[in-house]
Amino acid sequence: MIIDCHGHYTTSPAQLTDYRNAQIAHFEDPSKPEAIFAEISDDEIRESIEGNQLKVLQDRGADMTIFSPRAVAMGHHIGDEKMSKIWTRRCNDLIHRVTTMFPDNFIGVCQLPQSPGVAIENSIEELERCINELGFVGCNLNPDASGGMWTGMPMTDKSWYPFYEKMIELDVPAMIHVSGSCNPNFHPTGAHYINGDTSVFMQLIQGDLFKDFPDLRLVIPHGGGAVPYHWGRYRGLADMMKKPLLTEHVMKNVFFDTCVYHQPGIDLLFEVIDIENILFASEMFGAVKGIDPETGQYFDDTKRYIDALEIPDAHKNKVFEENIRRVYPRLDSALKARGK
């Protein structure tokens, strides 16, 4: 089967955005009414999925998406912790409804109620709720809750450790995924996303996180940011820092997805990164929704680029399914329980 490990609910019914806008308005000006969440019907959810993610997933020949709330809308930098908690629960609950209605095609990954300056421990409760009660299989962990101001600490800092301990206890990976940017220097999907990926990878080279957490698994999306293109630079920097080879130091625990929206980029990714570390993903519908005039195909139809690779089918199977089931063992268990 073919699993897309990186999809967000970017097509959720308008009530969700209306609620968020009202929530922000009330936070900024408490004289404005408190946000009220207008109920979303099953039919509305069905419509938002069947005509969009599900249709395109199937059109492109894939089977399942690991599904999470819209990343750019997580907005951890907006408001305060209380607001982030309420918003996060709303978003995760909606993902849960999708996964309950379409159990064969969607399985959940949760947003976390992060907030600038707030200890990551405070996100553990929602992680446990989503994993233990809602059947989710992982989380999106924002390395920069400040939304492009980067006021927090690197992900190797011990302040993150309680969360990693819980991830290992629950046996779930995190996708390292920033949200929107309030820094005018950083376009969200064109700069902040890619910078976040690149910066965290370099933090992992500088640190020794996986010596402390040999079982921790982190997915760096968007093809690993700039890393595969500059793989020589990163190998060389690790060497200058007297770190072990990256294959030992980082790549037993870090995985890159395939959200790279052209054939030459995918070619490079598969040339320099070990096949065990690559997970199929498209982030459909995400940053780039259009059709590439050079190919006549959707930019984000990444399966097409992988299909075109001249590599053994066994390697493609790893990327499309086996690696993902290994990195997300709760997904593997859920599939096995259904005889898949």
Place this chain on the structure above:
Amino acid sequence: MIIDCHGHYTTSPAQLTDYRNAQIAHFEDPSKPEAIFAEISDDEIRESIEGNQLKVLQDRGADMTIFSPRAVAMGHHIGDEKMSKIWTRRCNDLIHRVTTMFPDNFIGVCQLPQSPGVAIENSIEELERCINELGFVGCNLNPDASGGMWTGMPMTDKSWYPFYEKMIELDVPAMIHVSGSCNPNFHPTGAHYINGDTSVFMQLIQGDLFKDFPDLRLVIPHGGGAVPYHWGRYRGLADMMKKPLLTEHVMKNVFFDTCVYHQPGIDLLFEVIDIENILFASEMFGAVKGIDPETGQYFDDTKRYIDALEIPDAHKNKVFEENIRRVYPRLDSALKARGK
């Protein structure tokens, strides 16, 4: 001839660093003595160059380096404007001594006395001095004088325009080059450099800078940051923003250097970026100084990767010389004046 468009004086005699350390110490604690610059002899400069950049340049079969002060040490975020001005003049004057002693092998590009929150107009005087009096051919322009805090405005903001006007009047390009990082999230050469390149390219997509300045030329170093690897993403984002094709919108004015330290990265760069937009560079000795255990060659010997490309010699000549002479017309004039 073969011109390396990106080299920094990373091997300058110790007096320069000693001076800088004393300058910073005095700024932080004015009770400490004012920094005194211990003279550097011609012999010391000769030794610092002949055994290092010049030797390796020639060993690798190149002829000339466009040479500028050490980028990570520009440190615009340290101290105040006055301190930045004094430090910048020292650094540029030292480059001038190198280019005077080795006119066939080194030509200057200047550091600018930027400082957070200080108008870029204040850097015009030093630009003019370096171009008109010291014979330099370009400048390094820091898109983030705050050193990883990114507190300034995007490079498309009108506050940058007076400087662009002066660049055009002087007919010099700028290399967009950040300096050190005081943000613990961003390793300087492993994250901040690459993020800076990526972020500015995206700013250029968002804006319409080259409509206002059709003659402005910007060099984005380190192979264009993450951009070539994500070329589909950037083409797609431009399309979603209803911008012209990148070839029209940005790439008449923007050039990527070849500081990409492995063969697959260089292969990708040449596959997706037009040959007219690629400038040879190695940033030797820069971020990555070691030998790649996979090849037995220095990571930053980028000429070797280009030599290995199966492209016409005429294309290699463009990258090694012609494009650089076109982008740096004052270099071209200086070479022609010497019959080259």
